[in-house]
Amino acid sequence: MTQSQPLADRLRPSSLDEFIGQPHLVGAGKPLSRIIETNEVPSMIFWGPPGVGKTTLARIIAEQTHRRFFALSAVSAGKKDVEAVIRQAQAQQNVPDDLFSRAQVDIEPHDERGAILFLDEIHRFNKAQQDFLLPYVEDGTIVLIGATTENPSFEVISALLSRAQVYVLETLSDDDLREVLKRGANALNVHVPDDVKAFLINFANGDARKLLNLLEVTTNLYDEITLENVRSSLQSKLLRYDKSGEEHYDTISAFIKSMRASNVDAALYYLARMVAAGEDPKFIARRMVIFASEDVGLADANALLVANAVFRAVETIGYPEAQINLAHGTVYLARAPKDRSAYQAYFRALDDVKQHGNLPIPLELRNAPTQLMKDLAYGAGYEAYHDHDLLPDDLKGRQYYREE
Numbered sequence: 001m002t003q004s005q006p007l008a009d010r011l012r013p014s015s016l017d018e019f020i021g022q023p024h025l026v027g028a029g030k031p032l033s034r035i036i037e038t039n040e041v042p043s044m045i046f047w048g049p050p051g052v053g054k055t056t057l058a059r060i061i062a063e064q065t066h067r068r069f070f071a072l073s074a075v076s077a078g079k080k081d082v083e084a085v086i087r088q089a090q091a092q093q094n095v096p097d098d099l100f101s102r103a104q105v106d107i108e109p110h111d112e113r114g115a116i117l118f119l120d121e122i123h124r125f126n127k128a129q130q131d132f133l134l135p136y137v138e139d140g141t142i143v144l145i146g147a148t149t150e151n152p153s154f155e156v157i158s159a160l161l162s163r164a165q166v167y168v169l170e171t172l173s174d175d176d177l178r179e180v181l182k183r184g185a186n187a188l189n190v191h192v193p194d195d196v197k198a199f200l201i202n203f204a205n206g207d208a209r210k211l212l213n214l215l216e217v218t219t220n221l222y223d224e225i226t227l228e229n230v231r232s233s234l235q236s237k238l239l240r241y242d243k244s245g246e247e248h249y250d251t252i253s254a255f256i257k258s259m260r261a262s263n264v265d266a267a268l269y270y271l272a273r274m275v276a277a278g279e280d281p282k283f284i285a286r287r288m289v290i291f292a293s294e295d296v297g298l299a300d301a302n303a304l305l306v307a308n309a310v311f312r313a314v315e316t317i318g319y320p321e322a323q324i325n326l327a328h329g330t331v332y333l334a335r336a337p338k339d340r341s342a343y344q345a346y347f348r349a350l351d352d353v354k355q356h357g358n359l360p361i362p363l364e365l366r367n368a369p370t371q372l373m374k375d376l377a378y379g380a381g382y383e384a385y386h387d388h389d390l391l392p393d394d395l396k397g398r399q400y401y402r403e404e
Contacts, residue, residue, distance in 0.1 A: 048169025051207030054147035068115035074124035122146030123155030171206030281314035299339035345401035359392035
């Protein structure tokens with residue numbers, strides 16, 4: 001490794017023993033540990049926030065199972081890049097490499113283990129690109145490890161998802177980040193005062209890469225690590241824009257909060273920043289659909305229809321025209337009256353579900369498809385338009401919905 005590499009890359013662990021965080025996946029007897037021990041590597045999707053080890057885990061699995069490792073980013077890679085990986089994997093396995101006549105070729109079980117293709121931000125691949133991967137995952141030419149910050153249920157095609165194990169990675173704890181910071185400080189041979197440690201850990205918000213980037217930039221710019229110097233480093237252009245990192249989450253947060261405040265101009269500005277940065281239009285539109293129910297709610301029932309129409313439009317049209325659809329929806333949602341009563345009512349009800357579990361449903365509300373159930377008074381006494389309390393006995397009198 002060279003000093004020109006970012007600190008986060010130089011400190012990347014090469015084994016699970018060195019890995020920080022995700023004990024539910026990498027601890028003794030846990031899934032990823034067992035995968036390495038048994039050398040039985042399935043295709044996988046790593047779902048989690050940025051800077052928690054998705055790429056690192058993929059590299060560790062490849063290295064410790066002695067498999068060839070190919071890494072692509074779905075932001076910049078296309079079908080030709082995937083084809084090139086497939087050809088190299090096939091050459092390793094002595095498989096006929098005619099990519100377009102596989103249906104006519106009898107393929108014997110492979111003696112060589114499938115190479116690992118790590119596809120970062122797999123949610124950026126469209127359906128056709130994901131479909132192209134499918135036969136090579138099925139026949140073992142490649143083991144696919146996809147990484148995403150988005151819910152794979154929405155972003156990965158069902159056929160591919162059904163052939164992969166989904167592992168959820170969690171935000172790093174403060175203790176995890178303290179260990180990351182310790183390693184970074186040792187690598188840079190710098191002293192980090194306690195007040196700076198607290199600031200860096202709070203700033204990182206569970207993202208190891210974010211912490212190390214700021215520590216490294218401060219070290220490069222200043223002779224001493226102080227709180228003032230760290231704060232000054234935050235203004236430096238050396239902190240590179242990362243669409244899956246800080247800028248991504250800070251800007252979408254500003255966008256949502258501006259619409260919540262009914263500030264049309266600010267909402268359009270933050271929308272323009274995301275579009276100009278190449279943000280996935282479906283990511284923006286999905287947040288708008290959520291906002292329509294969470295923040296506009298019952299004050300304007302059409303808001304959800306508009307937001308869904310925007311999502312459908314960007315899904316079918318794409319950039320550059322889709323920015324117009326996003327702007328249309330943004331202005332509508334920002335100007336709409338706001339009412340969070342339905343959202344708040346639901347979570348009050350959810351709190352009771354979590355606290356009390358599955359309380360017995362009143363007999364009058366139960367289904368009675370058999371005579372035995374009718375004899376047991378299932379459904380007895382129910383009237384569609386009565387006004388008495390239908391909650392379980394332990395929750396009688398609860399009022400979750402409150403009009404604003």
